[in-house]
Amino acid sequence: MPLPAIERLLKETMGLNAASIGSSAIHRAVQQRMRDRDIEQPGDYLLRLRDSPAELQQLIDLVIVPETWFFRDRHPFNALARYARESWKQAGRSGPLHILSVPCSTGEEPYTIVMALLDAGLTFSDFQVDAVDISEPNLHRARGGLYREHSFRGDDLGFRDRYFLRAEQGYLLQPDIRNQVRFHHANLLAPGFMSESPLYDVVFCRNLLIYFDRATQAQALQVLERLLHPHGLLFLGHAEAGVLAGRDFVSLEQPQSFAFVRGRKRVTDEAQTPPTRRRMPAPTQAHAPSEPPKPKPLSRPFADVAPAPVEIPACTPDKRGDLATATHLADEGHMVEAATLCEKHLQQHGPDAQAFYLLAIVRQAVGEPAEAEALLRKALYLDPGHYEALTHLAVLLTQRGDQANAELVRQRAQRSHGRRQDEAAHRADNA
Template sequence: MMARDLLQQVTGLNLTEAVVGRAVERRMQATALEDARAYERLLAGSAQELSALTELVVVPESWMFRDAEAFVAATAFIGRRLAASAARPVRILSVPCAGGEEPYSMAMSLYSAGVASADYAIDAVDLSEVALARARAGLYTRNAFRGRHLDFRERFFKPAGAEFQICDEIRRQVSFEQANLLDPGFSSRPGYYDVIFCRNLLIYFDDPTVALAIASLARLLAGDGILFAGYAEVPAFCRNGFTSLRAPGAFALEKDGAHASWPARIPARQQARVPAAPARARSATPAAPPARNAARARRCRPHRLRRRPTCWRARGARPTWATTRAPPRPAANCWRPIPVRPTPTSSSAWSANANRRWTPPATTGAAAST
């Protein structure tokens, strides 16, 4: 089997000849093989070589609080879930997690909202061992911090040379594991997760692979759970058994016919606004459609999504969650000022920032010039 077919079969990624050609060239140099056929024979017989080649074609790009509204919405959802029933910790999955930026952002968001560490667990999965090694180390370059609002970096990271080291409080909240979303065994725990992040991977798959991946995620997601997708991936989820929830900029979905404890379902008089995610530097975003169009918009018509993924937005449908029913434990009371708590470390650089109120940062998609 040719290198491209093999890679596509294993990863699901839709790869161009050029991308595969460059990767094969690099591996031929690394293995000191000059003959392409000899390299293909090596590739066919060595899982280790296949893994090394795979590392060269994956796109492990991510950054802290990428599409920050998703973390606002997830935190609100988790707060409400814990308020309703704190019988067990909320289970969160980030797949793919790349270098850990996404699951760590979730952990920072929950920590800042005062959610106790025992009340949630985050599993983070990726195909790339290289990306996972970075995630486990928790060491990031400036490229992981984009946008202008980087208060969280002062609070949760400490400088380590030219890089930034995440604090242990956040690091130990996430369990990393290498796995392939497309493996049949991946969804062996039906209904296990309350919250799933699957963002910016399906865009690299072809349609049958997308359907396979979504079927696997649907099996893993609890009946009343929610899933966060990348904005360009929402239509694919809607075509494969999911319904978009009204969460502007968060790209949240539930399974068709499910009833996620989504804040937008709470009658208006019971609602209390949570701090909205900061305005993003996307001035070209068209105005949200009027509320009466919400039902129509929720059908996620792909032709509108191609312009901007705002078709399911409804005015006034910002993430909210009920506060009339008092949460059983203060830890679950999201979005009140951050309680005074032990600092992540005794380091004065960190402790100086430990009790600041935190708000999710705005992301611009451009690397910060800090």
């Protein structure tokens, strides 16, 4: 089976790093396409793939990961609503707010953007949403607007009553919400991607870059930068914020939103740049993976990249409260303070998976992957099913070329995710 050649073709075309989903998943997809096409010899299938863009697209449709749901992670949509209401509208900008959701998968993300903005008091004429995905079947489902239970997760489902109609096969999104999104079939990495589009004020690019290697992430970011307004807002997935290290983005400072403003100054307030708002720190290792990481003392390890510290709250007897505060500080870009609070917490309360995980995120964000990896391993020693730690570790392993172990860790993460969903479903059944 010429699998490496097929993996290379997929990477060149759509950016997929085979290690991110595992070669076995690609192997299964290839076997299915060979059966569908009645092709027996793998070499013949490779030739078909090279000759036929339609066949390549069919394979792409099988290897993509379409996982998505409405109000996924919730915080980014709260941050967007707040930004639109408080910054955009008040700035008296002329014309609508242009928003891009790429990749949009089956439409849950761009439709969530519409619902969140309407809930925030914007009207249909205040904004426009473009949504892009490489998979036409995904877009077909998105345009249809019919969704089943797995697109609705979490406890707060009030939006479903407000914006959906109960249908025989699920929930049908109201037409006016559907009409607010323009769907486009395109490949983010194709030359000339969206070259005719306006500059976007807001780009959502969540849960795509984790499937790319570092070079492809950089390529994708260049495309996003071309599309984004010079002071635009970029939303990434929670495991992807590290890719902005060294680029001209600053945190929006909205907890857990993973939203970053391009350029050093706010759109609405060119004259003021709060001192804690700063460029993402440059990675120490990103371009020189062979150099050993520079050891840093654990106390205030990021002092060199955090010129304006905020006051570090004292540890409290409430263990979870400390870590929630540390998460909040890290989300707002106060890396020194987040790390220091985690370290205090560890001194006071002993080893804790979430504290190690947070320290790892901070280390990753400042470009110290070796330290981040060691901390993730500590977190997983204490909590082997810690999903976020597993996904971050898989990304780190992929980035340093250890694809076999990345695959194993990814499988563990999938099992952990499955267990979490089962538990959530069980809780919902018992509620």
